[in-house]
Amino acid sequence: MPRIKVKGAEFNFNPIRDSYNRRAQQFKNEIIAILRKINLTEDDVEVKLEANCRINAPGVAEWYYEGFRLYFSCKLYDKYAENLYVVLKVIEFYVNAFVNKEISLDEFTAKFSEENDIEKQRKEARQLLGVSDECLDMNEISKNYKELAKKYHPDMPEGNLEMFKKINNAHKMLKRELE
Structure with a gap:
């Protein structure tokens, strides 16, 4: 077992x-x-x-x-x-x-503790990170997160603070679900 x-x-x-x-x-x-x-x-x-x-x-x-x-x-x-x-x-x-x-x-x-619409938020987080709606692979999620976080980091040429925060929050939410 x-x-x-x-x-x-x-x-x-x-x-x-x-x-x-x-x-x-x-x-x-x-x-x-x-x-x-x-x-x-x-x-x-x-x-x-x-x-x-x-x-x-x-x-x-x-x-x-x-x-x-x-x-x-x-x-x-x-x-x-x-x-x-x-x-x-x-x-x-x-x-x-x-x-x-x-x-x-x-x-x-x-x-x-979770919010009432947590399942909807998790689906949106997966879409934001570019993985399938059913993805449970934390390695794939983390890989996509790192690429997006690097791309949208405020110190980078394409940097966008709001997008960077959304990406971080999406990753934290999925990490909490899967770990």
């Missing part, structure tokens, strides 16, 4: 081979159970299940805590159920750290 590291959380990953819908439902229930440790109810948590959990779709969990909209999505794998498993494990890691007072409320919310 390989170990993977996502957003600072390291855990075992066992690829799912069958019963995708049932396992996705179990993962959803586990996410809700974990978030109950911080006094959330099922109504505070939203995990939309796909009709067919074997398809290639991101796993997404969203919840509200202490006035913050917290959100985490993962699309590292080809199957929705596997992506939802990764979401479960990352949430479990940070909720346990928060409950055990290993991280503060600010650190916890910083890990999962």
